[in-house]
Amino acid sequence: MLNDLTVQNYRCFKDLHIKDFARVNLLVGMNNSGKTSLLEAIYLLVNQDDINRSLIELLQNRAETDKLPGLSGDGNQYQLSQYLSEEVRNLFYGFQSHGNQDILIKSSNPDLSLSIHKINNKHIFNQDAFEIICSDGSNAPIKINLLADGTVVKHDNLPLLPKKPSLLLASSNLNYQKLSELWNSILLTPKENKVVSALQILEPAVRRVGFTSYPNYHSSILLKLDTYPQPIPLISMGEGMRRILAIAMASVTVENGFLLVDEIETGLHYEAQSEMWHFILEIAQELDIQVFATTHSWDCIASFQEALAQLEDDSIGKLFRLSRQHENIRAVEYNSNELSVAVRQSIEVR
Amino acid sequence: MPKASKPPKIKPQQLLVEGKNDRHVIWALCEKHQLPETFSVEVPSEEDFGQGIEAVLAEIPIRLKQENFRTLGIVIDADQDLAARWQSVSSRLNAKGYQNIPKAPPLDGWVYTEREATNLPKVGVWLMPDNQLPGMLENFVARLISEDDGLLTKAELFLHDVEQAGLNRYTLIHNPKALIHTWLACQQTPGMPMGQAITSQILSYNSPLALVFVEWLRRLFY
Numbered sequence: 001m002l003n004d005l006t007v008q009n010y011r012c013f014k015d016l017h018i019k020d021f022a023r024v025n026l027l028v029g030m031n032n033s034g035k036t037s038l039l040e041a042i043y044l045l046v047n048q049d050d051i052n053r054s055l056i057e058l059l060q061n062r063a064e065t066d067k068l069p070g071l072s073g074d075g076n077q078y079q080l081s082q083y084l085s086e087e088v089r090n091l092f093y094g095f096q097s098h099g100n101q102d103i104l105i106k107s108s109n110p111d112l113s114l115s116i117h118k119i120n121n122k123h124i125f126n127q128d129a130f131e132i133i134c135s136d137g138s139n140a141p142i143k144i145n146l147l148a149d150g151t152v153v154k155h156d157n158l159p160l161l162p163k164k165p166s167l168l169l170a171s172s173n174l175n176y177q178k179l180s181e182l183w184n185s186i187l188l189t190p191k192e193n194k195v196v197s198a199l200q201i202l203e204p205a206v207r208r209v210g211f212t213s214y215p216n217y218h219s220s221i222l223l224k225l226d227t228y229p230q231p232i233p234l235i236s237m238g239e240g241m242r243r244i245l246a247i248a249m250a251s252v253t254v255e256n257g258f259l260l261v262d263e264i265e266t267g268l269h270y271e272a273q274s275e276m277w278h279f280i281l282e283i284a285q286e287l288d289i290q291v292f293a294t295t296h297s298w299d300c301i302a303s304f305q306e307a308l309a310q311l312e313d314d315s316i317g318k319l320f321r322l323s324r325q326h327e328n329i330r331a332v333e334y335n336s337n338e339l340s341v342a343v344r345q346s347i348e349v350r
Numbered sequence: 351m352p353k354a355s356k357p358p359k360i361k362p363q364q365l366l367v368e369g370k371n372d373r374h375v376i377w378a379l380c381e382k383h384q385l386p387e388t389f390s391v392e393v394p395s396e397e398d399f400g401q402g403i404e405a406v407l408a409e410i411p412i413r414l415k416q417e418n419f420r421t422l423g424i425v426i427d428a429d430q431d432l433a434a435r436w437q438s439v440s441s442r443l444n445a446k447g448y449q450n451i452p453k454a455p456p457l458d459g460w461v462y463t464e465r466e467a468t469n470l471p472k473v474g475v476w477l478m479p480d481n482q483l484p485g486m487l488e489n490f491v492a493r494l495i496s497e498d499d500g501l502l503t504k505a506e507l508f509l510h511d512v513e514q515a516g517l518n519r520y521t522l523i524h525n526p527k528a529l530i531h532t533w534l535a536c537q538q539t540p541g542m543p544m545g546q547a548i549t550s551q552i553l554s555y556n557s558p559l560a561l562v563f564v565e566w567l568r569r570l571f572y
Contacts, residue, residue, distance in 0.1 A: 030417070298357035323417055325469070338412050345394060345409060348358040348416050 001290045002042065002258075003109040009093040009101045011037035018331040022318040024284050024291040026264075026304050028350045029322035034329050035294040038322065039260040042292055043168045045105045046258050048114050048134035050163065051144060052152055055132075059087050061170040082150040085128050088116065111137030119145070165257035167250040171266055174246045176215045182249045183211050191252040194283065198248030199223070201275040202240050209234075209245075221245075239267035244276065251280060255287040264293040265300035273300055277307035281317060301349060305339045321349060363389035363571055364413060365423035368402035372425055372478075372487050374545025376567075382548060382555035383564045389421065389571045403427065403435075410442050414471055421472040423570050427486035428477040430523070439475055448473060455481040459566030474570035480559055488526040491544050494553040494560055495533065505532040 004019040012034045027035045040058050047054035089095070092103060106113035112135070119131045129148045135141040143155040174182075186192050192209070199206040205226040214220050222231035234241060243266055251259050259280075265273055284291050295301065301319065308317040314336035321332045334342065334349055342349050367373055373391040380387070392413075394405030406426055413422055428435050433454065440451040447470055448462060455477050462473040479490035495502050509528055512518050520528050535541050537552055547553045554560065 298355075302355050321415075321417065332415050332417075334412070334415070338415075341408055342412050343355050345392075345412075346356050346358040347409065347412050348360065349412075350417065 002046070002107050002112075004107050005038075005042065005045075006104065006106050006108075007038070007041045008104040010041050010091060010103045010105060011093065013037065013041070013329055014093050014327055016322075016329055016331070018320060020318075020333065021290070023289075023316040024281055024308075024318075025293070026301065026317070026319045027292060027294045027322065028296070028301065028319060030324065030350075033322040033324050035322060036262050039168060039262055039292055039294065041105045042258065043166060043260055045107065045112050045114050046164060046166050048112065048136070048142075051114070051132055051134055055088070056084075057168065059084075061168065077151065077153050079151055082148075084150045085130065085146060085148045088130050088146060089128050091116070111135075113137075165254040167254050167257075167259055169246060169250050169259070169261040169264075171263035173242050174250070176220050179221070179246065179249060180211045180215070182253045183209075185253055186249070194252050195245070195248040198244050198276075198279050199241065201279065202244055202272055203237065240269065240272060243267040244272070247276065248279070251283045251289060251291075252287065254289055257289060259284075259289050259291045259293075261291070261293040263295060265295050265297045270299040270303055274303035274306050277304050278310075281307055281311060285316065296350070298350065301339070302343045305336070305343045308336050309340055319349060360418075361390045362416075362419055363421040363423075364419075365389050365391045365425060365567075365571075366406055366409060366413065367391055367393055367425045368406055368427060369393060369487075371544055374543060375487065375491060375548060376425070378545040378548035379555055379560060379564055380567070385564070385567060385572070389423065403429070407438060407442060410439070411446055414446050414473075419471045421474075421571055423474045423476070423567070425476045425478065428479070428481075428484050429486065430484050432477060432482070432484050435477060436475075443473060443475075446470070457481055458562050459569075461566070461569045472570065474566065476563065476566055480562075486526060488530045488544075490559065490563075491530050491553060492526065492533075494548065494555070494557045496554060496557070501536055502529075502533055505529055505536070508532060 001023065002021055004017070004021065007013040007016045009015075012032065016034070016038075027038060029035050043058060044051065044054055093101065102115050102117035104113065104115045113133075114135075115133045116130055119129050130146040132144040132146065133141050134144070145153040145155070147153070186195070196206055196209060199209065203223075203225065206223050207226060208224040210222045210224070210231065212220055212222060219231075219233040219235070221234040223234055223237070224231055234245065247261060247264070250261070264276075268276060280291060283289065304317065304319070308314050311317075317336060319334040319339055321334070322329050323332050339349065341347065365376065367376065370393055373393055376391055392409075394402065394409060403426055406424065410422070410424065413419070424439060426435065426439065436455050440448075443451060443462075447468060450464065451462075452460060455475065457480070459476040459481060460474060462470070465472050478487050479485045479493065483489070492502070506529060509518070509525060509532060513522065513525070518528070530544065531541070534544070534547060534552075537547070539550075542550070542552065544553070548555055
């Protein structure tokens with residue numbers, strides 16, 4: 001679990017410090033206060049042993065790059081999109097990678113850090129090249145160069161600590177391919193039942209989930225309901241079912257890792273949100289997952305508080321608001337007690 | 351399954367009070383003095399359980415954390431121990447970064463004046479009735495009665511007799527409540543609520559204490 005986080009010169013964060021994260025963290029804040037950027041920063045930090053992929057995935061989520069470039073090469077050198085360096089430059093605070101203002105994302109407990117800084121590339125003008133340095137505090141740092149033509153060069157090949165699984169769920173849901181990959185990893189395990197129980201939040205008659213081999217066909221994911229003899233395509237059910245499926249699949253597949261969800265309440269009614277939080281709080285404890293989720297919705301905050309208040313140990317959940325004051329963004333923390341007063345009294349926390 | 355709580359409205363200036371009576375009295379005074387509605391008057395719902403003061407104290411830090419929040423006014427009863435009540439509110443403010451809070455409440459109410467330097471929301475505190483005496487809202491309202499009012503003296507005597515005879519069903523601490531409602535019971539429209547009595551000028555909105563209170567609101571919210 002991440003206890004604290006520092007983010008410097010990344011996206012809208014000039015210098016952000018947050019401490020005392022809980023197991024399940026709900027992030028709120030105005031538009032442009034950096035909620036999604038904070039999820040990204042955490043994602044990059046906890047995925048540092050596979051930084052090329054996480055970086056590209058993250059740029060894709062923001063639709064800053066169209067498709068995952070083919071990872072071709074000999075393991076230490078890849079050829080990626082030539083636009084990559086421009087996209088990476090846009091990750092810097094103020095959209096500029098000049099001077100000594102490196103991107104730094106780190107936590108002190110556990111000791112993890114990731115920095116990105118500009119390097120001189122004499123061969124190609126007008127394009128920036130970058131060096132990414134990842135460290136987990138135990139081994140020598142890994143250095144990766146990202147050249148202006150999209151070439152990625154990994155200098156050392158020392159493994160970092162074993163990777164902890166993590167998933168970043170954007171506000172749009174996971175695509176079929178990703179869902180089916182996740183499904184493969186839990187097929188015929190008890191985790192499959194957990195996914196079914198999550199779907200039962202919205203449709204109590206669900207008994208089984210099945211994936212077919214027709215990814216483009218409308219019946220690619222099928223559900224068996226008590227109420228019908230034939231399988232029912234997931235797509236014929238509401239947006240909320242797809243959201244719950246994505247959240248449930250993502251949570252059960254990141255045991256001992258991190259679940260990051262943008263706009264978690266998308267498509268879910270208030271009462272379903274409350275059940276969803278029960279599910280998430282329970283699974284986070286059971287599978288040792290740390291959760292970071294964002295929302296704009298008061299209902300989502302109220303349902304989070306309600307689910308949290310029913311736990312014996314309500315300190316496992318907290319709310320953080322990203323609050324912009326002029327150039328700086330700071331985090332304002334609410335524990336379960338404060339949240340329950342705020343929800344009861346309709347005191348704004350967003 | 352409980353209902354979702356109402357989403358809050360954005361209210362950058364709030365006056366936090368213990369109960370609904372405080373709210374109506376303050377609304378009536380503002381109306382009479384033509385103060386524009388630049389702040390809301392917030393009442394904790396725990397009032398019903400007789401925990402007004404505890405609920406108010408618990409809400410102070412949470413209200414101060416609101417985004418783009420400008421001003422928090424706090425009106426609470428001094429009750430029996432004015433110094434202890436002042437201490438309990440000033441220690442909570444101190445924990446949120448407010449410094450140089452006076453040791454005792456100023457007679458004309460306290461307003462935090464260093465917000466430029468600290469970037470903290472503006473804060474003001476008024477202890478009912480008058481920042482010096484023990485007591486409650488009802489003592490404040492009794493001081494809106496003109497001093498030569500014969501009925502007030504008569505009502506005091508009446509309650510004295512009731513208490514002497516052991517016929518009072520209120521606890522003695524609530525004598526001021528019994529007094530103001532006895533007095534209100536004997537008006538042209540018997541049993542008018544306190545706020546309405548101010549609006550219909552049975553109670554004077556221009557009494558010296560009312561003027562000090564309104565001036566405190568002005569310093570705080572305008």
